[in-house]
Amino acid sequence: MIYLDNCATTPLHPKVKEAIIDALDLFGNPSSMHTSGRQVRALIEESRKNIADFFNCSPEEIIFTAGASEANNTVLKSSTTCCASCNENRGHIITSNIEHPSVLNTLKCLENQHIEVTQIKVNNKGIIDPADVEAAIRPDTMMISIMYVNNEIGTIQPIHKIAEIAKKHHIPMHTDAVQAVGKIPIDLQDLPVDFLSMSGHKIYAPKGIGVLFKRRTTKSICPLITGGHQENSMRAGTENTLGIIALGEAIRQCKLEMKENEARIGKLRDQLENGIKKNLDHIIINGDLAHRTYNITNISFVNIEGESILLRLDMHGIAVSTGSACSTGS
Numbered sequence: 001m002i003y004l005d006n007c008a009t010t011p012l013h014p015k016v017k018e019a020i021i022d023a024l025d026l027f028g029n030p031s032s033m034h035t036s037g038r039q040v041r042a043l044i045e046e047s048r049k050n051i052a053d054f055f056n057c058s059p060e061e062i063i064f065t066a067g068a069s070e071a072n073n074t075v076l077k078s079s080t081t082c083c084a085s086c087n088e089n090r091g092h093i094i095t096s097n098i099e100h101p102s103v104l105n106t107l108k109c110l111e112n113q114h115i116e117v118t119q120i121k122v123n124n125k126g127i128i129d130p131a132d133v134e135a136a137i138r139p140d141t142m143m144i145s146i147m148y149v150n151n152e153i154g155t156i157q158p159i160h161k162i163a164e165i166a167k168k169h170h171i172p173m174h175t176d177a178v179q180a181v182g183k184i185p186i187d188l189q190d191l192p193v194d195f196l197s198m199s200g201h202k203i204y205a206p207k208g209i210g211v212l213f214k215r216r217t218t219k220s221i222c223p224l225i226t227g228g229h230q231e232n233s234m235r236a237g238t239e240n241t242l243g244i245i246a247l248g249e250a251i252r253q254c255k256l257e258m259k260e261n262e263a264r265i266g267k268l269r270d271q272l273e274n275g276i277k278k279n280l281d282h283i284i285i286n287g288d289l290a291h292r293t294y295n296i297t298n299i300s301f302v303n304i305e306g307e308s309i310l311l312r313l314d315m316h317g318i319a320v321s322t323g324s325a326c327s328t329g330s
């Protein structure tokens, strides 16, 4: 099979598989004080440190979640409507019209709870103008949430500029960086976002594990999942220990392989696009070709339905997608 749907999910990296297999028999609860628990706790904290090193942040700023959807929900719901003492469940959030459903549908939910949402429209290449974000700021704007890299066309948003604007106006800034992690170097000492979400299964770790970065100096938020004291009381529930160990290894491999992947996969993407352009008329390569990640191509074949191309390619053992897996059926 030729698998070209890595924005939907990736297979396990062989080193990640090894790390999981090595940890399979470590069943202790990481909150237990006995040896069995402490063994697992040590591996979780090693993984947290790997992730913090990758982003140049502090381990205590890393909160493990069950994926990026949960991380996005946590930021958006918990920092805006969690409890009467936090605010009066009123306010305004700025986002874009090309966010992942885990942001857009969460914001729809919040709109039913009297939060107003402004969706900034991207230009015809899929890029947001930071000036539009600044113009949308109101006295009651409580959050700006803009994705780093779009999952369908690969456009890279001017997140630095938008985060600077948010900082200037003292508004918390969140970025869904699921498709940026491992593709673009992210240094959280340099990028002034307050929150960042990422997902394991886009970077060769298993499904069901993700991270929410919350800057230490950012106002505390209520957990989405309440209960025990896990994750510094930010996310209750016994940890997904195998997922966390796997994610730590996946991030380590990302760091080692990022440069080589960019050169290798970027070349393959260009070859594919050039071959299609040479052999077919009436095609459009979508997005901003100067500001996109190396691993994504989004092509329109004029007058041909995407699904029929997808199914035909599948019959030939080639896996592609016509859009985000989370939008399938919508």
Ligand SMILES: Cc1ncc(COP(=O)(O)O)c(C=O)c1O
Residues within 6 Å of the ligand: 007, 008, 066, 067, 068, 069, 070, 100, 102, 147, 149, 150, 151, 176, 178, 179, 198, 199, 200, 201, 208, 209, 210, 324, 325, 326
């Ligand atoms: C940009 C983006 N955000 C969020 C998600 C959701 O991630 P998860 O599957 O870990 O919940 C995805 C996955 O498709 C994504 O591409």
